[in-house]
Amino acid sequence: MNCAECRDDLVACIEGLLGDEESLQCQAHIETCAACRAEYAAIANLQQKLVAHGQVAADVSIVEPVMRRVLHKQTEQKRNTIMSKLFTRWGLGLSAAGAAAIILIVVLALPRTQATAAEVMAKGAQAVAKLTSIHLSGRVRTGPAENFGYPNPESDFVTIEFWKQFEPDLKWRVEKPGRVAVMDGQSTVLYIKPTNMGMKVPHPSRSAFDTDWLHKIANLSNTISNELNNAQAKGWKMGITEETAATGRVKSVVTIEAESDLPDSDYLKNKQFDYSDTRRVYRFDAQTKMLEAVQIYLTRDSGDVLIFEVDQIDYNQPIDPAVFRLELPANVSWYQEPQKLTDNEKYAAMTAQQAARALFEACGREDWTEAAKFFPMPVPEGLKQFLGGCQLVSLGEPFTSQGAGPSDQFVPYEIRLKNGELHKLNIHLRKDKQTGRWIWEGGI
Amino acid sequence: MDLTDKEYVQRCQDGHPEDFRLLVHRYQGPLFSYLTGRLGNRSQAEEAAQESFVRAFQSLKKLRKPESFYSWLLGIAGRVALEQFRSLKRRQQDREVAETMMADAGDNQPEYLLDETIALLPETYRQVILLRYYEGLSCPEVAQRLDMPLGTVTKTLSRAYALLRQELQVSGSVDRTINQMEHP
DSSP states (O other), rough: OHHHHHHHHHHHHHHHHHHHHHHHHHHHHHOEEEEEEHHHHHHHHHHHHHHHHHTTTTOOOOOOHHHHHHHHHHHHHHHHHEEOOOOHHHHHOOOHHHHHHHHHHHHHHHHHHHHHHHHHHHHHHHTTOOSSEEEEEEEESOOOOSSSSOTTTTOOOOOOEEEEEEEESOEEEEEEETEEEOSSSSEEEEETTTTTEEEEEOOOOOOOOOOHHHHHSSSSSHHHHHHHHHHHHTTTTEEEEEEEETTTTTEEEEEEEEOOSSSOOTTTTTTTTTTEEEEEEEEEEEOOOOEEEEEEEOOTHHHHHHEEEEEEEEOOOOOOOOGGOOOOOOOOOOOOOOOOOOHHHHHHHHOOOHHHHHHHHHHHHOHHHHHHGGGSSOOOHHHHHHHHTTTEEEOOOOOTTSSOTTTTTEEEEEEETTTSSSEEEEEEEETTTTOEEEEEEEOO | OOOOOOHHHHHTTTTGGGGHHHHHHHHHHHHHHHHHHHOOOOHHHHHHHHHHHHHHHEEEEEESGHHHGGHHHHHHHHHHHHHHHHHHHHOOOGHHHHHHHHHHOOOOOOOOHHHHHHSOOOOHHHHHHHIIIIOOOOOHHHHHHHOOOOOHHHHHHHHHHHHHHHHHHHTTHHHHHHHHOOOO
């Protein structure tokens, strides 16, 4: 084989596409010819880079979110065009006086409604500007023990309560049936009930454990002001109606239709809904001007879905000190910083998907020593009972969540539990900075 | 058989926005790789990639050379990446992240040059590179997808490699790597 023949076959040779004899001839030539060897090395080097680039992009799947946004904008443009044509047609088809009258009605009626809704919101913000405490009670679609920051329209409702004492010193508690977070003025603790796991931050935190959006809401005066500002800045549609409760009290009901691409100050920003439209309904008491209830609907073609609701708000009521005391069992598995393992490199080299597979397979074998390498604590008994003997059915492509740190990945999984039931969710893994290992954060 | 970029762009311009899906599918991988190189952060890269596609769609009617869709898209993505840097720098709480990103992006600079160079390839060569490396197809699978003989695929790859190396040698990145390999 000469150099020209070798160069012709080089890519096929590297790709393993040559027959045995041709491959041997090509390799023999490369061994004896420095120029072709250099060419081979250059192509192999470029290939390595291309493979690495391809692998970086292997998990990415943004077609659907992009198309949702693109089609949404397309619909918006069409709507604006239709409105513009409508006005043009009126202008051409009616007498000048008639057209002016219609336009006057539209111009007067629309801002009037918006102004009234804005007025109710502004007075509502003013009415709750100085709070000493607040207690919110409602329901949210999510798992009972799921992360506080993970509302999910596919889940059933669970109850959620939030207490916040602003004075004399800041304390708060957020609770769902399977998860509670408490800041008692000294430290901040998260406790996950079904798995008997806890995490303690040895100082008071204004917000922690993904409760930030609830804190934003609880800071009601700011929430209402921000909502009004965002609606006006973004041109979101605002509406107002009145209703009379069974008690005879009149309620002002403000509806805001928030569009996707939420501004940073929005309390639903980074809560999986950035690319969806939401309808927010605020009920104010017409007399006291105070907010009494909130409902958030996800706008979908198939019909709006209620995802979060606050149906009771207590203002400035003294909160029982016991609310901020967390009584925990003695055998809680407390979060610890992951330590480097003797074979740490093996685990640090894993992708999030590989780590999820290794974790579930270890649980399936009930090999808790192995499983513990993916947990920031000894594997809690609750999880052992739940995951022991499970069988991995499938793993999906990992994804990241907007607003989550760069090292956070969510891997969709389906497992068959020992009792035969199928369990499907997204496991949240975080790449630990110190050890480089993927460590479980939630989603079981 | 797949349509060319030019055909897809023209269909979108002619009132078939759904066809944009096929362009997103075709370029999501290389665009994400490019932005990861620029931003050094997968989460930010994914956000920037989405934003770049949306902006590209909104400006699609202004695209004079539909056959240059991908290099035009990379131009948009470059501006989006720059905006993200600036935005992160502005946000006090993310200062540390921004600094990390800037440092990472500096380290990775030669890497995203490869993505930029791929964008400059004639479409025939780019298509084979994208299918082989970003969709992970083998050469026989590429041949089947493009309805071309296997020999043509390897020859196209060979020519694409040569063009890529030629372009990259301008920046010196491949030379440096080869020198390091030959003279460790």
